[in-house]
Amino acid sequence: MSLTTFSFPTRTLFGAGALRELPAHLIRLGIHRPLVVTDGGLVRTDAFRLLESVLGAAGKGQSWFLFDGVHPNPVEEDVRLPGALMREKGCDGVIAIGGGSPLDAGKAARLLAKKPDLDMARFYDEPHDWSGLAPFIAIPTTAGTGSEVGRSSVITLDSTKRKAVLFHPELLAKLVILDPELTVGLPPKLTAATGADALTHCIESYTCPAFHPMCDGIALEGVRLIVEALPRAVRNGGDLDARGRMLVAAAMGAVAFQKDLGVVHSMAHPLSALFGMHHGLANALCLVAGMKFCAARKPGLYRRVGIACDLNVLGVSEAEADAMTIAFVTRFLADLGMNTRLRDHGVSLDALEALVGQAVDDPCHKSNAVPVSAEDFRALYREVI
Ligand SMILES: NC(=O)c1ccc[n+]([C@@H]2O[C@H](COP(=O)([O-])OP(=O)(O)OC[C@H]3O[C@@H](n4cnc5c(N)ncnc54)[C@H](O)[C@@H]3O)[C@@H](O)[C@H]2O)c1
Numbered sequence: 001m002s003l004t005t006f007s008f009p010t011r012t013l014f015g016a017g018a019l020r021e022l023p024a025h026l027i028r029l030g031i032h033r034p035l036v037v038t039d040g041g042l043v044r045t046d047a048f049r050l051l052e053s054v055l056g057a058a059g060k061g062q063s064w065f066l067f068d069g070v071h072p073n074p075v076e077e078d079v080r081l082p083g084a085l086m087r088e089k090g091c092d093g094v095i096a097i098g099g100g101s102p103l104d105a106g107k108a109a110r111l112l113a114k115k116p117d118l119d120m121a122r123f124y125d126e127p128h129d130w131s132g133l134a135p136f137i138a139i140p141t142t143a144g145t146g147s148e149v150g151r152s153s154v155i156t157l158d159s160t161k162r163k164a165v166l167f168h169p170e171l172l173a174k175l176v177i178l179d180p181e182l183t184v185g186l187p188p189k190l191t192a193a194t195g196a197d198a199l200t201h202c203i204e205s206y207t208c209p210a211f212h213p214m215c216d217g218i219a220l221e222g223v224r225l226i227v228e229a230l231p232r233a234v235r236n237g238g239d240l241d242a243r244g245r246m247l248v249a250a251a252m253g254a255v256a257f258q259k260d261l262g263v264v265h266s267m268a269h270p271l272s273a274l275f276g277m278h279h280g281l282a283n284a285l286c287l288v289a290g291m292k293f294c295a296a297r298k299p300g301l302y303r304r305v306g307i308a309c310d311l312n313v314l315g316v317s318e319a320e321a322d323a324m325t326i327a328f329v330t331r332f333l334a335d336l337g338m339n340t341r342l343r344d345h346g347v348s349l350d351a352l353e354a355l356v357g358q359a360v361d362d363p364c365h366k367s368n369a370v371p372v373s374a375e376d377f378r379a380l381y382r383e384v385i
């Protein structure tokens, strides 16, 4: 039997109002001049205003600093610029607030602060001592990516226009704050799309064949929480209980995918890299096709996912358990408005080979429940375009 590492190390503060505890944690972590990393949309929200009041608006530019230029689907510049700002202002920590994009950019900015000439495209070719990175505090305002508990940062590289994953244990946050008050202003469409990302993480990590029973349990409980809470959060953004459950479920999805992901994420990444499509929406539009593909080759794969969805799939055949679960997920996504096709979002068959080319090279499907060939990706994309 090969050796495996099980790792659940992130300190997480959860609850409505948790953000108000931030100053005490800055002191505990020895952070005196933090750089706040976010995006241009978020700075206009109540979530950001709350952070500003907690940090003290008067201290902006004096005791804390702001980089608010992160793009959705961050590019190298979104990491390089805050990294340079950290050096210029002598920042000794990073607070990233926002969705997965600012969290990923802020997390990786510390690499650039330590090594300004880092070539992100050669991250793994040129190993470096990353110990002692400035501490990182992650405050998600979407409930989807779970980037806050992850050790990776997903950045679109300038040279290849592909999403690359920068993975290193030192990237892990020292503190995560899950405060449902910060997600109440997230519009219904983004709530649904980011929630679909979390659902995809739970389903793909549970069904990926790596041995990790702890993550399997977390993934299935994540499915249960999302199925129950996401429709409520979409219907009523002010439902703090639903918002809180979604924040925890999203973090659980990302804890679970330390196991790995699968074919759906490999289909989704090129859609963001080539068309700028939101990551969660891209997953939502590919999820059912990916599940059908896997179930056809590994019957019974989704029975426990069905149980987590509260379906009565015990005592039915494997094929039936899969069919019932997939029908449920299809309806669930449709009820949340995510039953469109890629062509409704500007993706046409003209892009098929470019999409297939990137999907084949994407690492996620290497851990899929069943192998996926270029021909399989071609057929899968045809099904959803
Ligand atoms: N590191 C990881 O483990 C990991 C995992 C999955 C996805 N990702 C990455 O995360 C990114 C996607 O993140 P995302 O889905 O959270 O979207 P995002 O961070 O790109 O944000 C989408 C939009 O939502 C807005 N927004 C965020 N919070 C808001 C709030 N509370 N109120 C109003 N508007 C708000 C933002 O301003 C932005 O315009 C992608 O780049 C993806 O590759 C990373």
Ligand SMILES: [Fe+2]
Pocket (backbone or CB within 6 Å): 145, 197, 201, 265, 279, 283
């Ligand atoms: Fe994802």
